[in-house]
Amino acid sequence: MTLWLHEFRTEQLLFWRNREAAFFTFLLPVIFFLIFGSVYGKDFIKREHVKASYFLEAGMIGYGVAATCFAGLGISLVVRRESGVLKRIRATPLPPATYILGVLGSTFVVFLIEAALIMGIGRVLFSVPVPRALLSLLFVLALGALAFAAMGLGITGFVRSAEGSSAVINAVYLPMAIISGTFFTPATYPGFLKAIANVLPLTHYTKITRDVMLHNQPFWTDGGSIAVVLAWGAIGAVCAVWRFRWQPREA
Amino acid sequence: MNAVSVRGLRKSYGSAEAVRGIDFEIRTGEVFGLLGPNGAGKTTTIEILEGYRERSGGDVEVLGVDPQRGGRAWRERLGVVLQSSSLYPNLTVRETVRTFGGYYERPRDVDEVVELIGLAEKAGSRVRTLSGGQKRRLDLGLALVGDPELIFLDEPTTGFDPGARRTAWETIRNLRSLGKTILLTTHYLDEAEQLADRVAVLRAGEIVREGKPSELTAASALTEIRFRRNGTVVVERTPEPTQRLHELIHEFGGTEIEGLEVRRPTLEDVYLELTE
Numbered sequence: 265m266t267l268w269l270h271e272f273r274t275e276q277l278l279f280w281r282n283r284e285a286a287f288f289t290f291l292l293p294v295i296f297f298l299i300f301g302s303v304y305g306k307d308f309i310k311r312e313h314v315k316a317s318y319f320l321e322a323g324m325i326g327y328g329v330a331a332t333c334f335a336g337l338g339i340s341l342v343v344r345r346e347s348g349v350l351k352r353i354r355a356t357p358l359p360p361a362t363y364i365l366g367v368l369g370s371t372f373v374v375f376l377i378e379a380a381l382i383m384g385i386g387r388v389l390f391s392v393p394v395p396r397a398l399l400s401l402l403f404v405l406a407l408g409a410l411a412f413a414a415m416g417l418g419i420t421g422f423v424r425s426a427e428g429s430s431a432v433i434n435a436v437y438l439p440m441a442i443i444s445g446t447f448f449t450p451a452t453y454p455g456f457l458k459a460i461a462n463v464l465p466l467t468h469y470t471k472i473t474r475d476v477m478l479h480n481q482p483f484w485t486d487g488g489s490i491a492v493v494l495a496w497g498a499i500g501a502v503c504a505v506w507r508f509r510w511q512p513r514e515a
Numbered sequence: 516m517n518a519v520s521v522r523g524l525r526k527s528y529g530s531a532e533a534v535r536g537i538d539f540e541i542r543t544g545e546v547f548g549l550l551g552p553n554g555a556g557k558t559t560t561i562e563i564l565e566g567y568r569e570r571s572g573g574d575v576e577v578l579g580v581d582p583q584r585g586g587r588a589w590r591e592r593l594g595v596v597l598q599s600s601s602l603y604p605n606l607t608v609r610e611t612v613r614t615f616g617g618y619y620e621r622p623r624d625v626d627e628v629v630e631l632i633g634l635a636e637k638a639g640s641r642v643r644t645l646s647g648g649q650k651r652r653l654d655l656g657l658a659l660v661g662d663p664e665l666i667f668l669d670e671p672t673t674g675f676d677p678g679a680r681r682t683a684w685e686t687i688r689n690l691r692s693l694g695k696t697i698l699l700t701t702h703y704l705d706e707a708e709q710l711a712d713r714v715a716v717l718r719a720g721e722i723v724r725e726g727k728p729s730e731l732t733a734a735s736a737l738t739e740i741r742f743r744r745n746g747t748v749v750v751e752r753t754p755e756p757t758q759r760l761h762e763l764i765h766e767f768g769g770t771e772i773e774g775l776e777v778r779r780p781t782l783e784d785v786y787l788e789l790t791e
Binding site: 267270271274277278281282347348349351352353354355356357358359511 | 565567587588590591593595597599600601602603605606610614615617618619620657661
């Protein structure tokens, strides 16, 4: 526990010190919320029976979980692996599981702060009410954090170089964020995009967030969507166990 | 008591054999040098001892433990400097030492370690602002922060300027005087000569010579004599230098022999002889 806390503190220090990562994974969803919220936040989305700012806020939680727990986590672990830091850590008595749990704990805290910030901005600037089903909200945040972090760990094994890590991972998650409808409602998409959206975890995750945050439903309302998110999380976890490496690629 | 014992160690990658059955022992408190050109198998060997790679054959014991089964208690007793520096660029020197110190049960005092590696003035600087040599010293500091019994140094001074190398050597000598056991790989012969109690020379995955640095040079019995005869340089190698000098003095009729040099073979000569 002491060791975990030590690693957690180090990870927090490392995250906030790395300005680029902190910007892209932590601040960007907040900034997008501010921009898009100002642009079309006052519109009314008939299909969902809510103001667009309500809709966007829930979407930005989804975008945020993909940015912090999937992209941010994945990129930083690939960079550390290829720079030899992970290998170096394996030479110390720190158990590998404690290290990974420290990294995950820190990532989750970053996401929680981000989610709180998004909801705070929504409340103050766009008068979005704070969701009433708080316990369900916590479950939703935890589900997203765990599933997307598992995918983040899982993708590291498919990225070969530190230089390519942000390119590859951004190429995966940015289109996913757009297609999944974190910014706009996917209901108006053309058929082929809808078909893609329907298999993406973020589409289903965003749906669950909206059920809870906009419609104040308990989080288990849409069991099918939860199953899809969990399935993707499981695929990520399997890939992580199968392909996660501590050592850089041989020169 | 041996800190490390290696018997019949083999490692192959596919059909290529990187290490072809080597034996050596490192006694507790000794500095042992593993010497050889690039690709001779030094890093493969040291990484097997560190527990990073699985061996293909043979027996290995490090501090009485098979490295493939080394757990946390075993790692508490080891210090490792990898061949390439691997640090967090955004932490300061002191934060880096504190972070790694936190992984050990009984770490050394952070400032003491920073002092020991000569980075006291840089303690508050970010790692990204350090020079290559300073980063390497920080690597050494991280290997020492857990107060290990056995320290693996994989080419610890590669890329150092001469001054920095002498400082690093001083640090390594200090460690030895504290009773630490050290395994050092290097392709600098003067480094092995300066630091190691015993060396093994690796070539293409085999140990071609092993012993004290002085024994290695003695084993090559030829002494080199250089002089100029009628303006051209003559180099001779002889097992009986005194006899040969007598002859030369006689030949030159007691006059000054131009450019005369008599040189015992250095470890470098032996090394080149062995590895080429």
